[in-house]
Amino acid sequence: MVDFSGQRPTTGFHAPTRFEADIYDCEVVGQIPTDLNGGFFRLHLDAFYPSKYADDAILAYDGYVTSFRFSKGVVDYKGRYVRTQRFMKQLEARKQLYGYYRNPYTDDPSVSDPANPHLRTTANTTPVVHHGKLFATKEDGLPHVMDHNTLKTVGPTDFGGTWNSQTFTAHPKIDPVSGEMVAIGYEASGLASKDVLMGTFDKTGKLTQEVRFDVPYVSMLHDMCVTQKHVVIPGGGAIADIETLKAGKSHWGWDASLPSYYGIIPRDGEAKDMRWFKGPERALVHTVNAVTEGDKVIMEAPVVEGNPWPWFHDIHGAPFKPLDYTIRRFTFDLNSKDDGYTEEILFKTPVTSFTRIDDRFMTLPYRYTYVQYSDPERPFDAALAGPFGGRTANSYGRFDIRTGETLSYCAGQSHAVQEPTFVPRPGSSEEGDGWILGIAHNHVERRSELIILDAQRMEEVARVVLPFRCSGQVHGVWAGEGDLAFDDPTQLALAN
Numbered sequence: 251m252v253d254f255s256g257q258r259p260t261t262g263f264h265a266p267t268r269f270e271a272d273i274y275d276c277e278v279v280g281q282i283p284t285d286l287n288g289g290f291f292r293l294h295l296d297a298f299y300p301s302k303y304a305d306d307a308i309l310a311y312d313g314y315v316t317s318f319r320f321s322k323g324v325v326d327y328k329g330r331y332v333r334t335q336r337f338m339k340q341l342e343a344r345k346q347l348y349g350y351y352r353n354p355y356t357d358d359p360s361v362s363d364p365a366n367p368h369l370r371t372t373a374n375t376t377p378v379v380h381h382g383k384l385f386a387t388k389e390d391g392l393p394h395v396m397d398h399n400t401l402k403t404v405g406p407t408d409f410g411g412t413w414n415s416q417t418f419t420a421h422p423k424i425d426p427v428s429g430e431m432v433a434i435g436y437e438a439s440g441l442a443s444k445d446v447l448m449g450t451f452d453k454t455g456k457l458t459q460e461v462r463f464d465v466p467y468v469s470m471l472h473d474m475c476v477t478q479k480h481v482v483i484p485g486g487g488a489i490a491d492i493e494t495l496k497a498g499k500s501h502w503g504w505d506a507s508l509p510s511y512y513g514i515i516p517r518d519g520e521a522k523d524m525r526w527f528k529g530p531e532r533a534l535v536h537t538v539n540a541v542t543e544g545d546k547v548i549m550e551a552p553v554v555e556g557n558p559w560p561w562f563h564d565i566h567g568a569p570f571k572p573l574d575y576t577i578r579r580f581t582f583d584l585n586s587k588d589d590g591y592t593e594e595i596l597f598k599t600p601v602t603s604f605t606r607i608d609d610r611f612m613t614l615p616y617r618y619t620y621v622q623y624s625d626p627e628r629p630f631d632a633a634l635a636g637p638f639g640g641r642t643a644n645s646y647g648r649f650d651i652r653t654g655e656t657l658s659y660c661a662g663q664s665h666a667v668q669e670p671t672f673v674p675r676p677g678s679s680e681e682g683d684g685w686i687l688g689i690a691h692n693h694v695e696r697r698s699e700l701i702i703l704d705a706q707r708m709e710e711v712a713r714v715v716l717p718f719r720c721s722g723q724v725h726g727v728w729a730g731e732g733d734l735a736f737d738d739p740t741q742l743a744l745a746n
């Protein structure tokens with residue numbers, strides 16, 4: 251018997267859906283651009299069985315992958331659970347077997363394996379496309395290769411035995427110039443270990459460089475930045491240690507007394523070349539982009555000055571309070587004699603942690619970041635929004651980091667939007683020339699709608715309307731027809 255009562259959340263658009271779906275020829279309002287061809291992939295949090303502990307992080311929910319396959323003006327939809335080892339063991343047992351987020355000491359004895367915590371990953375965070383493959387990633391385990399046409403799970407990969415870490419980041423960065431993918435794995439040799447593996451894969455997926463180093467203290471390293479010359483690894487605030495895990499607590503606590511830290515290392519550097527900059531309490535869950543200019547590394551990111559996680563408790567007992575993210579610029583001087591840096595707020599407008607760019611400008615000088623936020627002039631209908639009230643993001647914005655100008659699109663006062671993804675217009679190399687894709691949850695009709703915007707005007711060109719609501723998305727990725735070998739979608743549907 252499955253009983254989600256007492257779980258968080260049981261209602262609203264972050265509640266699990268527990269079904270898989272195919273929709274051939276989706277309902278569309280407006281005109282899908284005929285030159286928008288490829289696949290929009292998303293990873294969701296969708297628990298098939300209720301959490302063992304009602305106060306556990308929804309970050310532990312099962313991974314669920316969806317695709318919108320665009321072809322010549324029509325769209326097909328597909329949604330499947332990622333069949334991780336953990337998911338399959340649960341199906342077999344017909345119950346939840348796994349305990350707190352990233353704590354195998356709280357698992358059912360039939361599956362508990364603290365020496366191999368990566369085997370309990372749910373692969374639920376970021377779909378990544380590189381060297382012709384689609385991966386479902388999560389920072390606590392290895393990526394899972396997915397069949398991008400059928401969304402069947404192929405299985406976890408250590409890249410042919412070359413990736414020497416139990417874990418692999420959900421935010422590897424792809425250099426648009428070289429086609430290389432730079433990644434890290436933290437807690438690389440096991441639970442609460444201080445070691446991090448950083449590696450570079452060439453455009454064929456071959457690991458060409460690796461370096462291993464220790465962090466100042468074990469912390470969540472959720473995202474990273476790559477420039478043409480350096481890698482930036484932000485961390486701090488969140489802490490983990492083996493004794494707390496053995497005591498049966500969730501993986502992370504928050505310690506406001508510890509400094510935030512930012513590791514900067516040349517892309518071809520060795521462990522001795524790592525430089526740690528330190529500052530006050532901060533959380534950079536995600537980054538926007540970074541560049542190297544002379545002897546300076548300049549990074550932009552949405553930032554909060556405290557614990558952003560309602561599930562991870564303050565070790566000093568401070569109650570959780572929601573904080574606003576603002577987009578800030580960090581400047582690190584590689585010639586400085588101390589470990590300080592400068593920090594400035596670029597936009598005072600509060601945003602969420604989910605910001606994206608035109609990925610063709612990753613590692614390079616760039617201008618626009620696309621944000622998901624609550625436009626102060628058109629707030630979400632607070633009566634519909636549950637715990638986040640009028641702060642629920644219902645708008646997409648194009649923020650110009652050079653001029654400070656913003657362009658805003660509101661999906662509706664009853665539409666909660668999720669992360670925007672930029673899609674370049676074929677044949678154009680101009681930054682920002684293309685479309686924005688993003689899911690909006692329609693709280694009145696109780697269904698999900700994929701919004702397609704002209705990214706230069708931030709105006710809607712079409713909406714794909716699903717006849718149900720999706721579970722909460724984490725991240726998404728666009729793959730054009732040159733990135734993945736797509737089957738003909740009509741023939742694919744007829745064959746299944």
Ligand SMILES: [Fe+2]
Pocket residue numbers: 375420421472535536725
């Ligand atoms: Fe993320």
